Structures are given as C-alpha cells and as structure tokens.
Amino acid sequence: MQSFNPLYHMKQIKQQFSVTYQYATYFTENLFAVENPLLAKAIVAESPPAKCLFVIDSGVVEKWQHLPQAIADYASAYQHQFLLAATLIVPGGEQAKNSQQTLHNVLAAINNYGICRHSYVIAIGGGAVLDMAGYAAAIAHRGVRHIRIPTTVLAQNDSGVGVKNSFNAFGKKNFLGTFQPPVAVINDSRFLETLSDxxxxxxxxxxxxxxxxxxxxxxxxxxxxxxxxxxxxxxxxxxxxxxxxxxxxxxxxTNGDPFERxxxxxxxxxxxxxxxxxxxxxxxxxxxxxxxxxxxxxxxxxxxxxxxxxxxxxxxxxxxxxxxxxxxxxxxxxxxxxxxxxxxxxxxxxxxxxxxxxxxxxxxxxxxxxxxxxxxxxxxxxxxxxxxxxxxx
Ligand SMILES: NC(=O)c1ccc[n+]([C@@H]2O[C@H](COP(=O)([O-])OP(=O)(O)OC[C@H]3O[C@@H](n4cnc5c(N)ncnc54)[C@H](O)[C@@H]3O)[C@@H](O)[C@H]2O)c1
Ligand SMILES: [Zn+2]
Structure with missing residues (x-):
C-alpha cells in the first residue's frame, strides 16, 4: 500500500470567473410584418444566416391561423439573416410543462433540424410554453440560443422577461429548470387582443x-x-x-442574486x-x-x-x-x-x-x-x- 502523501493532500487549484449577461426586452406591434425588422435584427450570427426553430403555442395558432405562413414569409424576406428550420406547434397552457412527450418533441426537433449553439429556438406563447421551450433550449447541447416572444399579459410583464425556465415533474411545479437568460424578449401587444378575459x-x-x-x-x-x-x-x-x-x-x-442562490x-x-x-x-x-x-x-x-x-x-x-x-x-x-x-x-x-x-x-x-x-x-x-x-x- 502506498504511503499517504501529505503534500498532495494540501494542494488545491482555485477557480473564479464571472459571466456578464445582457439582453433587452423590446416592445412592438405586428412583429411579423415584413416591414418590421426587429426580430431579424435580434438574430445575430457570426456567419449568417442563423438557423431558427420556432416553437409555437397551439392557443396562439388557434387565434392567429396565418402565423406559421407569416413567419415563413418573414423568414424569406430576411433570408440573409436567418434560415427557418421549422415551426413546431405545441399544446398551450400548463400541459406544455407537464407533458414529457411535448418536451421530447422539442428536443427531437432541435436534434432533427441541426439546431446548434449558434442557432436559435424562438418560442412564441404563454408563460407555460416559454418555460418549457426555454428549458429544452437550455439543456440541448448545454444551451442553444433562445428568443422569447411572449403572447400573454403574464408572460409579457413577468415570466418571459426573466432568466428562468422550467418544467413540472413528480407532481411538483417547476421541479426541473435552469437559469438561462434569453438572447432577447420581444413583446408584441397585438397578440394580447385574442386572449380570453x-x-x-x-x-x-x-x-x-x-x-x-x-x-x-x-x-x-x-x-x-x-x-x-x-x-x-x-x-x-x-x-x-x-x-x-x-x-x-x-x-x-440589481438585487445581487439573479440566479436565486x-x-x-x-x-x-x-x-x-x-x-x-x-x-x-x-x-x-x-x-x-x-x-x-x-x-x-x-x-x-x-x-x-x-x-x-x-x-x-x-x-x-x-x-x-x-x-x-x-x-x-x-x-x-x-x-x-x-x-x-x-x-x-x-x-x-x-x-x-x-x-x-x-x-x-x-x-x-x-x-x-x-x-x-x-x-x-x-x-x-x-x-x-x-x-x-x-x-x-
Ligand atoms: N419563468 C418564470 O420566471 C415564470 C414566472 C411566472 C410564471 N411562470 C409560469 O408561466 C405559466 C403561466 O403563464 P401564462 O399565464 O402565460 O399562461 P399559459 O401559458 O398557461 O397560457 C394560458 C392560455 O392562453 C393561451 N394563449 C397564449 N397566448 C395567447 C394569445 N395571444 N391569444 C389567445 N390565447 C393565448 C395558451 O394556449 C393557454 O391556453 C405558469 O406555468 C407559470 O409557472 C414562469
Ligand atoms: Zn408568478
């Protein structure tokens, strides 16, 4: 048996670094009108065009049935900036955060469409769909870029503008999740018109x-x-x-604890x-x-x-x-x-x-x-x- 080496036991390598996060919440109307360059500008790529996977709340598509086509038209107008990989419609509401199948479908799309760390997952929907899609984006490849387009009052004024995403598990709300700031948040107030009371x-x-x-x-x-x-x-x-x-x-x-330690x-x-x-x-x-x-x-x-x-x-x-x-x-x-x-x-x-x-x-x-x-x-x-x-x- 080797003898105990007291000098090795005393050694340590210290590590310290900090990461600065920066993102903006933009306020607009008619985000997908071709004349509105806001979204195209928010997509930054080292070698454009960047691939984008849109994950859309079914409750939004129900009321805005032309939305997938509007996204396709917008993408072709700004094709030098970004490339539309696919639009994936997922069930809206809390079921988005409860369904393993939905989470799997988003991860599978990230995999199938070759969404890498320099590509974007762009989620459009209420707080639940944003939380789930943000979680999928955070865990795929240890984090792909994520843009949130919140469509409810709660998502535009609170859940969509912060740094958290989550998924429910073991009967507990938000049991899974990460702190992963988005690249940008874009609040289009026109979406609010179709909300239920x-x-x-x-x-x-x-x-x-x-x-x-x-x-x-x-x-x-x-x-x-x-x-x-x-x-x-x-x-x-x-x-x-x-x-x-x-x-x-x-x-x-400013509160000194953005990741709630x-x-x-x-x-x-x-x-x-x-x-x-x-x-x-x-x-x-x-x-x-x-x-x-x-x-x-x-x-x-x-x-x-x-x-x-x-x-x-x-x-x-x-x-x-x-x-x-x-x-x-x-x-x-x-x-x-x-x-x-x-x-x-x-x-x-x-x-x-x-x-x-x-x-x-x-x-x-x-x-x-x-x-x-x-x-x-x-x-x-x-x-x-x-x-x-x-x-x-
Ligand atoms: N990440 C955070 O920091 C944070 C903070 C607060 C809340 N949350 C989470 O947010 C979720 C609640 O979000 P919510 O209040 O947006 O509800 P929600 O996401 O459940 O959406 C409510 C309903 O509105 C529909 N919908 C969405 N946009 C629509 C539109 N423009 N027109 C018509 N229908 C539309 C959805 O399909 C759904 O049926 C909860 O899961 C909560 O835990 C997260
Ligand atoms: Zn809340």
Missing part, C-alpha cells in the same frame, strides 16, 4: 405583486386604471406591462400559496389567478399578525376584486384528514424545500414596502384563510 386579467396579479413590494406609485396607477384594464383597454395594458417588466428586470439585475425571493410575494393552489386545483386555476389569491392570503396574514393595517389589506383586496380577479377558491378550504389543518398551508414547507435554505417569506407592512419573515404563525394563517370562507366574505 381570464388570461387578459390574470397577468395583472404579477403587476399588483411587484407594485406592492416595490412601488406605491405603480400600485396607484393600477388603481386608477382598474376600470380601463377590466374593460380591455390596450393602452392601459401596455403601460402596465412596460412598468411591470421594467421592475422585474431591474430587480433581477440565497433563500430570499421577494418577487415571489404571494407565491407559496399560489403554487400550492395551482397544483391542488390540478391547474384549473391560472398562475395569475392563484397569485391573486396568494396575495390576498398574505395580506390578510400580515394584518392578523399585526404587520399591515386593515385599511391597506382592504385596499389590496378591493383592487383585486375591481379587476375581476379571484380572491378565493374552493381548494383553499380543503383540510388535512389527519391534522385538521388547511391543506394549502403545507405549501409553505414545499416553498422552502424548492428554494432551499431558511424559510423566507416576503410580506408587506405597507403598500410598496416589503420585509421578510422566517416563520409563519399557523393560527394567524388559519384566521386569514377562515376570513375567505364564502360565508364570512
């Missing part, structure tokens, strides 16, 4: 969320615009999306309950609808725990109601048969498990002002949920 409204929750934790003026802007937003005024929605996207991007760039996640205010309610409802609730309910629960909790005034809690709830967003759901009152406690409260621990580290829940103590807690008082939380029982509301 539910999808038009549900993304507003993320704007209320970020306003509550960071920007009282923005909250007041949403209050002033509530009637216009509820009546589908596009100008009011464009202003909301722009401000909300800017606040999300600024937070990611710490325990805190202020942008996830209201989200521990939202994620649990989404899975308890078997995704009947949209993410944005669940976030609206999650915000209500955490505001009522903050009130019962003595952090937030009743006036501020009521102001938040009134805004959510004025926007025809839900403040409650039947799943909220399901109880654990063994403990007799509300099942949704288990979401607190699942949230901690997903983040890792110490439990950190963001609350507000005034509109526009957030703080963190590391434990939750179950009695206060039960009171908050009790308050939402249909009989007491």
């Amino acid at each position: 539910r999808d038009w409204l549900s993304g507003i929750s993320e704007a209320i969320k970020v306003a509550l934790i960071k920007d009282k003026d923005f909250f007041e802007q949403i209050e002033r615009d509530a009637a216009a937003l509820a009546q589908r005024n596009l100008t009011a929605m464009q202003a909301l999306i722009y401000r909300c996207a800017a606040l999300h991007m600024e937070h990611i760039a 710490g325990s805190a996640r202020p942008l996830d205010f209201g989200h521990w309950a939202a994620h649990k309610l989404e899975s308890m409802s078997n995704y009947r609730l949209r993410h944005g609808e669940a976030v609206a309910i999650g915000i209500v629960i955490d505001c009522l909790y903050a009130f019962h725990a003595g952090y937030l005034s009743k006036a501020d809690a009521c102001r938040v709830i009134n805004l959510i109601k004025n926007l025809n967003l839900p403040t409650s759901a039947p799943e909220l009152f399901e109880k654990n048969a063994d403990t007799g406690t509300y099942q949704v409260i288990a979401g607190i621990n699942e949230f901690r498990e997903h983040l890792g580290g110490t439990l950190t829940i963001t609350l507000i103590n005034a509109i526009g002002s957030s703080f963190e807690v590391h434990s939750i008082n179950n009695t206060c939380m039960e009171k908050a949920i009790d308050w939402l029982q249909p009989s007491t509301n």
